[in-house]
Amino acid sequence: MLKRIGFTRNDLILVAALLVFAAFGAWRGVNIGVSSAVAEKVIIRVNGEVLTELPLDEDRELGVTGYDGGFNVVTITNREVYIREADCPDLLCVKHAPASERGELIVCLPHRIAVELE
Numbered sequence: 001m002l003k004r005i006g007f008t009r010n011d012l013i014l015v016a017a018l019l020v021f022a023a024f025g026a027w028r029g030v031n032i033g034v035s036s037a038v039a040e041k042v043i044i045r046v047n048g049e050v051l052t053e054l055p056l057d058e059d060r061e062l063g064v065t066g067y068d069g070g071f072n073v074v075t076i077t078n079r080e081v082y083i084r085e086a087d088c089p090d091l092l093c094v095k096h097a098p099a100s101e102r103g104e105l106i107v108c109l110p111h112r113i114a115v116e117l118e
């Protein structure tokens with residue numbers, strides 16, 4: 001179901017961007033000096049309906065079919081969740097920084113997919 005494609009230059013750019021975001025997140029955490037509410041599970045919704053709930057402490061990757069038939073690849077790794085890949089036009093979901101705190105939300109509006117941390 002989940003089609004694997006090769007490691008492209010775009011993937012490398014994405015990984016670099018994610019590392020920068022992760023570093024920034026760590027810096028921000030230290031800067032504020034407050035331990036944030038760590039999330040325990042990932043709730044994936046499609047068009048408002050819960051598709052699945054996954055524990056945040058189990059690394060896995062899930063292909064999610066959106067409302068309009070588009071796809072998103074939701075990746076859970078290292079107690080963080082992010083959308084690794086999607087075929088939506090804006091790719092805002094893919095550009096979103098990895099989320100790890102309770103209440104954080106990553107959405108793909110074109111596909112009506114919401115990844116929420118709880």
Ligand SMILES: [Zn+2]
Nearest residue numbers: 086088093108
């Ligand atoms: Zn998207």
